[in-house]
Amino acid sequence: MAIHTLPDAKIRNPLRALPFWVSLTMVPVAWLGALTGGWWVLAVPVYAWGASSVLDALTGLEEGNADPLMERSGLGWYRAITLIWAPVQFTLLFGLIWYATRADHLNGWELLGLFFGVGVICGTIGINYAHELAHQRPRLDRWMGDILLAMVLYSHFRSEHLLVHHRYVGTPGDPVTARYNEGFHRFYPRVLRQCWISAWNAEAAMLARKGLGRWHRSNPFWRYWALQAGMLILAFGLGGWLGLGLFLVQVGTAIWQLELVNYVEHYGLTRRHLGGGKYEPVRPHHSWNDAHRASSWLLINLQRHSDHHYKPDRPFPLLQTYSPEEAPQLPLSYPVMTAAAMIPPLWRRVMNPRVRAWRERYYPDIADWSAYKAATNPMPR
Numbered sequence: 001m002a003i004h005t006l007p008d009a010k011i012r013n014p015l016r017a018l019p020f021w022v023s024l025t026m027v028p029v030a031w032l033g034a035l036t037g038g039w040w041v042l043a044v045p046v047y048a049w050g051a052s053s054v055l056d057a058l059t060g061l062e063e064g065n066a067d068p069l070m071e072r073s074g075l076g077w078y079r080a081i082t083l084i085w086a087p088v089q090f091t092l093l094f095g096l097i098w099y100a101t102r103a104d105h106l107n108g109w110e111l112l113g114l115f116f117g118v119g120v121i122c123g124t125i126g127i128n129y130a131h132e133l134a135h136q137r138p139r140l141d142r143w144m145g146d147i148l149l150a151m152v153l154y155s156h157f158r159s160e161h162l163l164v165h166h167r168y169v170g171t172p173g174d175p176v177t178a179r180y181n182e183g184f185h186r187f188y189p190r191v192l193r194q195c196w197i198s199a200w201n202a203e204a205a206m207l208a209r210k211g212l213g214r215w216h217r218s219n220p221f222w223r224y225w226a227l228q229a230g231m232l233i234l235a236f237g238l239g240g241w242l243g244l245g246l247f248l249v250q251v252g253t254a255i256w257q258l259e260l261v262n263y264v265e266h267y268g269l270t271r272r273h274l275g276g277g278k279y280e281p282v283r284p285h286h287s288w289n290d291a292h293r294a295s296s297w298l299l300i301n302l303q304r305h306s307d308h309h310y311k312p313d314r315p316f317p318l319l320q321t322y323s324p325e326e327a328p329q330l331p332l333s334y335p336v337m338t339a340a341a342m343i344p345p346l347w348r349r350v351m352n353p354r355v356r357a358w359r360e361r362y363y364p365d366i367a368d369w370s371a372y373k374a375a376t377n378p379m380p381r
Contacts, residue, residue, distance in 0.1 A: 044117030119253020
């Protein structure tokens with residue numbers, strides 16, 4: 001890789017931001033499936049996974065970095081797509097619930113396929129944009145992020161991600177760090193259980209430090225529950241029990257998409273235990289990096305995950321990519337790697353040798369990795 005810095009003027013150019021608006025093309029694809037029926041109901045996952053994988057192969061790697069110290073006021077066109085997505089997704093999701101529950105040409109399997117595709121949109125785009133918005137300071141950004149997460153009944157993700165994952169990544173304190181040799185089918189039920197608990201406990205601990213009880217009205221879980229209840233009531237009001245069921249189909253799909261990506265991002269990577277529950281600071285080599293261009297447009301640079309954890313406050317246009325000498329690299333793009341993660345023997349064959357090479361490169365002095373692999377090192381303090 002030939003990493004280089006791009007001029008500020010190029011980053012500020014609206015045409016540079018335009019490819020990140022590709023997510024909007026998912027909306028007509030979803031409606032095409034709904035209106036046409038048949039195999040077209042699967043157009044969204046084919047488009048989201050297949051087209052981006054082909055484009056990644058054709059467009060190659062994005063090796064240019066913005067100056068991370070550039071003036072952020074010039075990033076408005078990048079921020080705009082994340083802000084408008086909540087009303088776009090809201091209209092798409094509930095518009096399709098209203099339409100599909102009244103469409104005589106869609107049978108049961110077609111409805112399931114259609115809302116599986118909606119879940120792909122709400123997980124691949126919606127939760128990812130909510131993640132970006134949760135890291136920003138303006139109240140508008142965080143509210144839009146909360147609305148997006150409420151549409152997939154995963155509002156606690158904001159608390160868990162900001163208060164637990166970023167603080168404890170690569171340690172036994174982070175449920176989302178996939179352990180070495182842990183297949184996705186074991187990882188997934190574990191994180192579904194542990195992440196909600198860790199998010200609740202983190203918010204309760206923050207309130208306790210202020211001398212407040214966990215049920216205090218300032219606990220964001222009240223907002224989470226209210227927004228989620230509103231989404232459920234609206235789905236039922238628009239489509240009855242069928243509408244509620246289809247809503248839950250997209251919820252399950254979206255959450256699966258999120259946790260599949262989480263699994264890939266940190267698989268097998270751990271921070272050195274310094275003793276007494278202390279761990280080394282987070283560095284770029286504690287996340288898997290990927291520089292494929294097309295899927296980075298769709299996922300707004302989520303693949304530059306090494307830098308995101310190193311500097312969590314950077315907005316996505318300023319995230320840096322790293323060379324193989326600075327951070328471990330995924331061998332293929334995110335869509336391909338998440339597909340591989342669904343086949344544990346294939347995943348281990350591809351990734352376990354890379355994890356072992358990572359250990360030898362960054363921690364040649366550690367001879368016994370058993371506690372790291374089993375996450376039995378002391379909990380971080």
